[in-house]
Amino acid sequence: MPEAKYLLVGSSHAALEALRAIRLHDPDGSMAMLTRDAALPYSPTILPYVVSGRSAPDKVLLRDPGFFAANNCAYVPNARAVSLDTKAKAVSLETGEVWRYQSLLIATGAAPVIPPVKGLDGVGYHVLRTLADAQGLRSAMGAAKSAVVLGAGLVGLHAAENLAEAGLKVSVVEMQTHVLPGYFDAKASDRIESAFTQHGVELRLGRKVVEVAGPDCRVTLDDGSVIAADLLLVATGVRPVTDWLEGSGISLDKGVLVDDLMRTNADGVWAAGDVAQATDFHSGSQALIGIIPTAVEQGKIAGQGMAGDPYRKEYPGGLAVNTYRFFGRVALSIGRATATEAVETVESEEGGYRRLVLEGNRLVGVASVDQPFDVGIMGELIRRRIDLSQCKDAFLARPVETGRRLMSEQWR
Amino acid sequence: MGAAFDSITFKASLCDGCGDCMTSCSEAKGGEARLSIVPGAKAGAFELAICRQCGDPKCVQVCPSGALDKHAGSGVIGWASDKCVDCLLCTAGCAYGGIAVDASVSRVAKCDQCEGDPACVKSCPTGALEFRKAGSIFNEYGGKEDLFVPGLSGCQGCNSELIMRHAMRKIGRNAVLATPPGCIPGMGSVGYNGKTGTKVPVFHPLLTNTASMLSGIRRYYDKVGRKDIVVMALAGDGGTADCGFHAVSGAAERGEKILYVCVDNEGYMNTGMQRSGTTPYGSWTSTTPVGEHMQGKTQDAKNLPMIMTAHRCRYVATASTGYMEDLYEKLDRAIEASFEGFAYLHIYSPCPTGWRIPSSKVIDACRMSVDSNFNPLWEYTNSTGLRFTRSPDNALPVAAYVKMIGKYRHLSPDQLAHIQAKVDEQVALLKLMAAEAPPPPAAHRAPAGSSTPAGADLSQSARREIARN
Incomplete structure (x- = not known):
């Protein structure tokens, strides 16, 4: 029975950061990284760029075998975990193999949500979460002339842009009335939407799909209209991969519930990344924030905890962050960028769109389109709850410059 | 023994905001300057945004394409333009504005310390910017x-x-x-x-x-x-x-x-x-x-x-x-x-x-x-x-x-x-x-009036060798 002092289930950002944090404290303890994927580690975020051809499957790998050898970590691909026994401290794989551990990291990420749409099972649709998905979509795209994308989130819009740029006629169906809901307010979304429309993408916002029929993929919407296409991409969100934890006694809600040290309710079991439901910075309650920055932060904290590193810090809470490129343009948002109630908002439309959201002279969110800002600096101003009352006019007029100044001062 | 790195340092008290560093950076690298001097809290005070070449670089950690990497020898965080997909997540990782969008090319740009000879430092007339080489000393003598x-x-x-x-x-x-x-x-x-x-x-x-x-x-x-x-x-x-x-x-x-x-x-x-x-x-x-x-x-x-x-x-x-x-x-x-x-x-x-x-x-x-x-x-x-x-x-x-x-x-x-x-x-x-002080003479002379007995002479190069150890 294979055994590892540190067993990491998952191979993307959270698991890689945990590995790093463990090795900083414990260079020798046995370690293994199990992944259901066939490839070396890569980021799901890179996949739209594989679809577009901007990147390639051999360019996206974040680590090579030499890295795992140097870090004394067994990398085990094609290893899908199917159950966890927290008493025996053992993880069972689909292959029947059982791995024992002393400390376990659950970093199994998330998988696409397939909405319960009539007829969807009967047609061949695409999703975009793995490298294999991206390669499949890229080859299907070459043969297709038209496409329907369900969902106008980041994955859906990225893919829609790729498909449109590849010459397909693309329609995007979204239940909400705007694209990228949650990240951008209506004014920002309008700019993004008009870019898509200008590039020939048909946006069907505020619409639900009621039925999908084959063989050419005819999508019927709730207003009775029918879109015919020869490629269907389902991008209606993702859900943490927790099915293998059913019956294990691990506390689950939408994801694996963790405290501010990324511990689950089971002894010796941590969770981090898209699978984890950790503290939300603004609300203080546990929420899913499936983005790389939170995965990195959580992975590090979990790794420090697993290795017993006394210098670990508690998780400060996750902030929503979005850096989005569309047709060469830039849209950015961080924090409560769409908030409207009990906050002060300052919008500007000079040379792009910008929205600053403050609460009691402290920044709580920023969004912009066509006007880049230092997302990390704004994030620190939010996280550190920096009082802007002394420089508020300057900040509202010149947020980038003033933000840089404030962080330069903080640094000294 | 771990590695230490040389670094560009900024002394805000010496900066007069002339902006020569930004101009020379822009000239040396093409595109926008990779450091920015911004007005400080008080009139006449200035602050700096530049890559700190962090030891625990968030920009590298959040990069989904592996385009950023901290060089083990120089400590410089390098950017591979061919791997970068322009997602800008690195800008969300950096707390100091050290990696930002260069509007002239719509891609990120960051300080690479000009391979150990930073243009900004050379052009700084007040000494506010310095390239400190204590890291090299540590690496050389630590062992x-x-x-x-x-x-x-x-x-x-x-x-x-x-x-x-x-x-x-x-x-x-x-x-x-x-x-x-x-x-x-x-x-x-x-x-x-x-x-x-x-x-x-x-x-x-x-x-x-x-x-x-x-x-x-x-x-x-x-x-x-x-x-x-x-x-x-x-x-x-x-x-x-x-x-x-x-x-x-x-x-x-x-x-x-x-x-x-x-x-x-x-x-x-x-x-x-x-x-x-x-x-x-x-x-x-x-x-x-x-x-x-x-x-x-x-x-x-x-x-x-x-x-x-x-x-x-x-x-x-x-x-x-x-x-x-x-x-x-x-x-x-x-x-x-x-x-x-x-x-x-x-x-x-x-x-x-x-x-x-x-x-x-x-x-x-x-x-x-x-x-x-x-x-x-x-x-x-x-x-x-x-x-x-x-x-x-x-x-x-x-x-x-x-x-x-x-x-x-x-x-x-x-x-x-x-x-x-x-x-x-x-x-x-x-x-x-x-x-x-008089101008330096053509050759070093022995100290006048030295009464030290002259032994076998050690060559200049041998002395230098010992001095270098």
Whole structure:
């Protein structure tokens, strides 16, 4: 029975950061990284760029075998975990193999949500979460002339842009009335939407799909209209991969519930990344924030905890962050960028769109389109709850410059 | 031993916002400048956004394409343009605006330190930007043999141990070391119970005869043809400026081929913090107390390195562990000069215990003492005269330095004004000496009037080799 002092289930950002944090404290303890994927580690975020051809499957790998050898970590691909026994401290794989551990990291990420749409099972649709998905979509795209994308989130819009740029006629169906809901307010979304429309993408916002029929993929919407296409991409969100934890006694809600040290309710079991439901910075309650920055932060904290590193810090809470490129343009948002109630908002439309959201002279969110800002600096101003009352006019007029100044001062 | 890295540093107090750094960066790299000077909180103050080449770089960690990587050798976070997919997540990782969108190409751009020769630093007219190479020094010398036992019992935060270990790492085993009474032997370098604490021959002269004993040792080595030995002292300010001064002065006058390092902590610290000739005006010591009648020392310190220049030594320099690059260069020159004549190196060493400084602030105090001109850094040779190795212009007020230090806590405004006036006077005098220095001659000459017996000559290149160690 294979055994590892540190067993990491998952191979993307959270698991890689945990590995790093463990090795900083414990260079020798046995370690293994199990992944259901066939490839070396890569980021799901890179996949739209594989679809577009901007990147390639051999360019996206974040680590090579030499890295795992140097870090004394067994990398085990094609290893899908199917159950966890927290008493025996053992993880069972689909292959029947059982791995024992002393400390376990659950970093199994998330998988696409397939909405319960009539007829969807009967047609061949695409999703975009793995490298294999991206390669499949890229080859299907070459043969297709038209496409329907369900969902106008980041994955859906990225893919829609790729498909449109590849010459397909693309329609995007979204239940909400705007694209990228949650990240951008209506004014920002309008700019993004008009870019898509200008590039020939048909946006069907505020619409639900009621039925999908084959063989050419005819999508019927709730207003009775029918879109015919020869490629269907389902991008209606993702859900943490927790099915293998059913019956294990691990506390689950939408994801694996963790405290501010990324511990689950089971002894010796941590969770981090898209699978984890950790503290939300603004609300203080546990929420899913499936983005790389939170995965990195959580992975590090979990790794420090697993290795017993006394210098670990508690998780400060996750902030929503979005850096989005569309047709060469830039849209950015961080924090409560769409908030409207009990906050002060300052919008500007000079040379792009910008929205600053403050609460009691402290920044709580920023969004912009066509006007880049230092997302990390704004994030620190939010996280550190920096009082802007002394420089508020300057900040509202010149947020980038003033933000840089404030962080330069903080640094000294 | 881990790696250390060189870094671009920014001293906000020296920045006048001219923007030359941004212009030169933009010219050197094409596109927008990769650092930005922004207005500070007060009028005339400026701040800087630049890549800090973090040790734990978030930009690298959040990059989904593996386009960013911290170079193990240089520590520079490199950006691979062919791997980057322009997602901008790195800008969300950076808390300092060190990686940002270059609007001219709509891609990110960041500082790469111009392969160790940053254009911004070269163009900075005020010295606000510097390229500090202490990291290279650490990498180069960290692996060399440490010539002291582990666990010297210096006070926590004392930089004398740093000075001793660094100096001897550089000098190497070919040395004979004198450590007269003071903190340096006191912390264990001479050893206990018949065993020395040092891996080179070490002895413990009297406070009064260090330079005389070294003279004899040097002459003997010369006589037997061993011209490759560095004959040296690691002495305190008391043993150099006061009780041992006649011996030091005599050896310098005779041009003895000695490396004399004075570690100046401004008092007799290991015997209970009594005042010495180098204790500055206003300092609290156990013999210049602060109370109803006395407010610290009432006399000014003697400037020993300036006195040594009056001996027309082969080499005289002041140094500080706040500026290790400078200290290392001076060690090189002092070692080389010690084969030809008297070389005197005066290293300032704040005493956390006797000066009442938090142990974590000693190096800060070293820097501030230099930045305020309290301890200007300069060097002198008898053939080239005196020159500053750090510009004394744009100095901070001395108040910024003394407020860090407990022994000055009682200072009245008058006393502070006195210290500032003395600092200004001292710099003015040094400037005069630097201005009057003769131009460097075509070749180095042997010190005039040297009575040291001439042994077998060591070639210049061999001396350099030893100096480089």
